[in-house]
Amino acid sequence: MELLYEGKAKKVYSTDTENVLRIEYKNDATAFNGVKKDNIEGKGILNNLFSSFFFEMLAGKGIKSHFIKKISQTEQLVQSVTIIPLEVIVRNVAAGTLAKRIGKEEGYLMRRPIIELCYKNDALGDPMLNDDHIEVLDIATQFELQEIKAKALEINEVLIAYFKNFNIDLIDFKLEFGKTADGKILLADEISPDTCRLWDATTKQKFDKDVFRRDIAPLRETYQALADKLGIS
């Protein structure tokens, strides 16, 4: 089947079925907008595992996504959507770029979750946008944006509660949403340790891509340890 798109972590193929795409999770790891790169055996399998698991868990809580089913170790079928070019970042604790921007230590707990919206545009370096920019650039209507934010906060609550069972804190994460042909907004892209920050609540050990970004520990072993902790296989 035809390769429609190749991103940094996934390939998207057409299928015989209308409005159904096949996603292949790659072993490539990138950070800092592609400046740091590696190919890590087993990463695609792990992220397909995590992402399929989280999409299924959210579906069980009534939160729909583009996910249809996992069809192999590295592949899943998804509903075709037009991706809204926004990185919807939900943050519970300041880390990464936010900690730098507001001059707080990483680990600063915020009074409530906050949402940041970034323009999904590698050439521009994914700049942060406000609601006005998003409306005027016709990226999403105000109404759609409210729906996206509400869903993002709902997903945050579900994921926080889930990880709490394993003594893991959900620090922050990035979501992407897409639009179906009939205009419905669906959660899309992926949910994995590539797109979340996850810290052991007691030791603050990192179980996410920061181990790769900051050369803290090997990525595959870290993701495998997380899968083992969560009992996902």
Ligand code: UDP
């Ligand atoms: N994130 C992501 N893709 C991006 C940018 C951020 O998945 O292109 C995730 C990142 O893993 C983290 C959260 O969004 O969980 C917040 O990221 P931040 O803005 O701190 O940027 P970072 O320092 O991680 O690049």
